[in-house]
Structures are given as structure tokens and as C-alpha cells.
Amino acid sequence: MAAPHIIPDPDEAKRALRAAMRARRLAEPPDAATLDALRAALDAAVHAIDPDGPVAAIWPLPGEPDLRPLLRHWHEAGRSICLPKTHAPGVALTFHTWEPDGAMHDGPYGTRHPGGDPVLPSVVLVPLLAFDRRGHRLGYGGGFYDRTLAALPTSRPVGFGLSWQEVTDVPTGRYDRPLDMIVTEREVIRIGF
Numbered sequence: 001m002a003a004p005h006i007i008p009d010p011d012e013a014k015r016a017l018r019a020a021m022r023a024r025r026l027a028e029p030p031d032a033a034t035l036d037a038l039r040a041a042l043d044a045a046v047h048a049i050d051p052d053g054p055v056a057a058i059w060p061l062p063g064e065p066d067l068r069p070l071l072r073h074w075h076e077a078g079r080s081i082c083l084p085k086t087h088a089p090g091v092a093l094t095f096h097t098w099e100p101d102g103a104m105h106d107g108p109y110g111t112r113h114p115g116g117d118p119v120l121p122s123v124v125l126v127p128l129l130a131f132d133r134r135g136h137r138l139g140y141g142g143g144f145y146d147r148t149l150a151a152l153p154t155s156r157p158v159g160f161g162l163s164w165q166e167v168t169d170v171p172t173g174r175y176d177r178p179l180d181m182i183v184t185e186r187e188v189i190r191i192g193f
């Protein structure tokens, strides 16, 4: 009998990779020098894309690289910084201006976000659990960034993470679009430039 024709399910493959990358991230937290190198590489990469436009960043969840020192540096240099607000599942994120001493509100999944009106970022820093050299990323599985970036065609998406998070091929589904750039503590991978 002929082997059944099996179409790989990207959501199933993503779930397995997500669990593996989460476990490794908890087991191997980055040292201070690695985080400094990542923030310095991001500073240079974002400056090259847009020296003064509004940047969407993240407020770190447990285990994610902490970008807050870089956000304070950018804010002091006069750059506008915004952070995502998470709405219901299936709804795009909105970005809201962050001030270093401004109030933060609790959102779903342990996220925190500023109040105020939504703003349109020039560059969107995109968190990831895994990435590949074609610019594909694996996130937490809500599809939040896929939906959000699809609605913001003028914002340049820049993924960031640690070099060990690179895999040969991130499983992709019909809604996944490659990032323009991925920055790690070791290198800048240009895809859409």
C-alpha cells in the first residue's frame, strides 16, 4: 500500500519548537555582556533604518531580553518610544507612547502597557522564541505580531533575540511574513534591505 500523503501541520511543528525554545531560554539566561551586546547592536541597526522616528519596543516578559536601558537611552536622545497593548485574542496590538516615569497598566498574559492614544511606529522591534535566516520567526503563538504587522505596512519589523535561537527553518503558516531584519548579540541579518 502506498504511504499516506501527509501534509505537515505548521501549528503542530510550531508548538513543539516553542516548548523546546522556552525550556532552553529558562535553562540558559544570557549574561550581562551578551545583553549589552544585543542592545548595542539594536541601537546601531535601528539608527541605520531611521535615526529619529518612533520605535515600538516591548516590556519584557520573564526570560525575554530586557531592552529598558536602551529605551531610556533613546528617550533621553529625544526618540519617541511606544509599547504594545494586548487586546482580545485575534485582535491586532496597538502601540502607545511610553515615558520613563509614566504609569503602566496590566494586560493579558502578564503584559504591561502605557495608556494614551495609539501611535504609528516607524520601526517595530519584534520579540521571538526562534528565527531563521529567511526572516521567519516563532512567537508565543497568539498570532499577535502577524496580525499587527499586516495592518502596519509602513512600519519596518526588526526581530531581536540571541544567536542560539537561530534554527534552520522556522515552520511557517499562511499568515507568516518575513521580518525585514533580525538583530542578535553577534550579527545583523538583513532580509528586506
Ligand SMILES: Nc1nc2c(c(=O)[nH]1)N(C=O)[C@@H](CNc1ccc(C(=O)N[C@@H](CCC(=O)O)C(=O)O)cc1)CN2
Pocket (backbone or CB within 6 Å): 022, 058, 059, 060, 061, 062, 063, 064, 084, 085, 086, 093, 109, 110, 111, 127, 128, 139, 140, 141, 142, 143, 144, 145
Ligand atoms: N514582552 C512581550 N510583550 C508582548 C508580546 C511578547 O511576545 N513579549 N506579545 C507577542 O505576541 C504580545 C502579547 N502576547 C502574548 C501571547 C502569549 C503569551 C504567553 O503565552 N505567555 C505565557 C508565559 C510566557 C513565558 O513566561 O514563557 C503564559 O501566559 O503562560 C504572552 C504574550 C504583545 N506583547
Ligand SMILES: Nc1ncnc2c1ncn2[C@@H]1O[C@H](COP(=O)(O)OP(=O)(O)OP(=O)(O)O)[C@@H](O)[C@H]1O
Pocket (backbone or CB within 6 Å): 011, 014, 137, 138, 139, 140, 141, 142, 143, 144, 145, 146, 147, 150, 173, 174, 175, 176
Ligand atoms: N493576519 C492573520 N489573520 C488571521 N489569522 C492569523 C493571522 N496571523 C496569524 N494568524 C493565526 O494565528 C495563529 C497563531 O499564529 P502563529 O503561530 O504564527 O503565532 P506567533 O507568531 O508565534 O505569535 P505572536 O505573533 O503572538 O508572538 C495561527 O493559527 C495563525 O494562522
